[in-house]
Amino acid sequence: MQKSLTKTLVFQLQPDESGQQLLDDAFLEARRVYNETIRRAKNGDRWDKIRKDLESDADLVNNTTQLVVQKSLEAMENYYEYDDYNQPSHTTDSAYPLRSNYEEGYNLFLEDDCIRYRISAKPYNPVKGTLCGSPDALEQLRHAIQSDAWRVGTAEAMRRNEKYELHINITHTEADIQDKEDLRMVVGVDINEDCVALAALHEDDIVDSVVIDFPEIKEERHRYFTMRKRMQNNGKSSFDRAFEQQEERFVHDQLHKVSRQVVEWVSQFEKPVIVFEDLKEMRNSIDYGTRMNRRLHSLPFRKLREFITYKAAFQGVPSDKINPEYTSQACSLTECEQTTRANRNKKRFKCVDCGRQDHADRNAAINIAKKGLATLDRNVPALKTLPNVRKLRRQASGCVTQPTVTHDTARGHHADGVAGVSE
Structure with missing residues (x-):
């Protein structure tokens, strides 16, 4: 039988000073959106109302806001599923990752010897640069961009260990699994x-x-x-x-x-x-x-x-x-x-x-x-x-x-x- 399979590829980002500041500001805004979503969900606000309000209020591109809110509500849903265990906090004080869909919140461009990226950290303020990663990861991503059997999906930009990273999901749409x-x-x-x-x-x-x-x-x-x-x-x-x-x-x-x-x-x-x-x-x-x-x-x-x-x-x-x-x-x-x-x-x-x-x-x-x-x-x-x-x-x-x-x-x-x- 055939099944869609997803794997995550990790790359280093090396933005210039202005790009670093844009990403840091966007991480903090994403944190605010996450905390506000959790706070309002705890207060019993309707989830569709939370989505609508934050999409119009957040200083992020719409696609990123939608995915951050979605991830926050999934955390609440998981909390309810497991009998009110491990309730998410609405006072998170660390930077929160930027989530975005391919060709909406971020884009990738193939060149002869590299893969370049464009991340919409803030509206009308993209961060640009070249992806750095292992040869295998770069080759897999290049193949996924060019192949009809693969699809490039959601990515998360984050700061970890004082370094900027981009985690990209790629999905094989027709992988063969034994029956x-x-x-x-x-x-x-x-x-x-x-x-x-x-x-x-x-x-x-x-x-x-x-x-x-x-x-x-x-x-x-x-x-x-x-x-x-x-x-x-x-x-x-x-x-x-x-x-x-x-x-x-x-x-x-x-x-x-x-x-x-x-x-x-x-x-x-x-x-x-x-x-x-x-x-x-x-x-x-x-x-x-x-x-x-x-x-x-x-x-x-x-x-x-x-x-x-x-x-x-x-x-x-x-x-x-x-x-x-x-x-x-x-x-x-x-x-x-x-x-x-x-x-x-x-x-x-x-x-x-x-x-x-x-x-x-x-x-x-x-x-x-x-x-x-x-x-x-x-x-x-x-x-x-x-x-x-x-x-x-x-x-x-x-x-x-x-x-x-x-x-x-x-x-x-x-x-x-x-x-x-x-x-």
């Missing part, structure tokens, strides 16, 4: 605070599994949360947004790296389909108290899933989702399938019925893959044994040499003769 109904290999994906577990299941048997650790995301998020909390307690709230942006950039970069590694692992199999837990169902089932709810609701499950989904789609690999009910509590061996919360203790899964031990997230990934096969009306194999768990540590050199699952139901040897799962 899920024709596939027999399912890769179950279990996304967690500090790792992602993958299990590849065929109609005949489990093929392979792996756990990819990324503890640095959890550690950095906790560090930034602690710093912001201390600043708030000392009345220094003006630094809050700066730290929030640093955290967002760090997490965004790490999630891109993790998602690439996931897709590389999945791509080794012939005609796979990736299966996730339904994130909305999972969020609605979380209620572990104020502190744990804050941690779990703010985790970037959705963003990592989106990164994996679109990167896999560019490789022709489709994605699907299943109901997450009991995937972390059920024993994945077919002859057992005992389901109880007592089976899991942090990262250790020990079935209270058959006694099998496993890495808890790997066990969940297998259950997700089994549900995925059933959803596709495929034969779910009878699992009598499971392969040893392999853990990939992103900051280490390669795989861990010893398995973390060591039980006589697992194929292979025991680590030092001891059966069990490491914490």
Whole structure:
């Protein structure tokens, strides 16, 4: 089947002094539009009235104003969707990106050895210059401008780390994605605070599994949360947004790296389909108290899933989702399938019925893959044994040499003769 796929290309802008001032002024005006949109939405103003008023009032080109207002209202819509969690602030004090559509708020011009840009920062005051970026990104953008199969879309101009950037979305309008109904290999994906577990299941048997650790995301998020909390307690709230942006950039970069590694692992199999837990169902089932709810609701499950989904789609690999009910509590061996919360203790899964031990997230990934096969009306194999768990540590050199699952139901040897799962 064919599907539209979008990717983002990042370029550096090198405007002259007058261009820098125009962009800075426009960023501040975009911030005002964002804050005013959020404030009025909180007050219960009709959204169509907000749009109309700000389009006539803002000192930006109409296209940019429309897209900034749209992004603000999407933030409010997302807040309502997730049961009034994480309400957007209407007192943001940092520069806000300029959003614009191709050939409306910005334009690109091909020359023999470069690509030039024109950004309408303010009405009748464009910023002009030459895009700077990697050769691959420039070549992809040049191809997208010239090709009928690609479409150049929305872009965001922003200031980051004292540098000016332009993030351009390009969309492949007719990318080929494998039809899920024709596939027999399912890769179950279990996304967690500090790792992602993958299990590849065929109609005949489990093929392979792996756990990819990324503890640095959890550690950095906790560090930034602690710093912001201390600043708030000392009345220094003006630094809050700066730290929030640093955290967002760090997490965004790490999630891109993790998602690439996931897709590389999945791509080794012939005609796979990736299966996730339904994130909305999972969020609605979380209620572990104020502190744990804050941690779990703010985790970037959705963003990592989106990164994996679109990167896999560019490789022709489709994605699907299943109901997450009991995937972390059920024993994945077919002859057992005992389901109880007592089976899991942090990262250790020990079935209270058959006694099998496993890495808890790997066990969940297998259950997700089994549900995925059933959803596709495929034969779910009878699992009598499971392969040893392999853990990939992103900051280490390669795989861990010893398995973390060591039980006589697992194929292979025991680590030092001891059966069990490491914490």
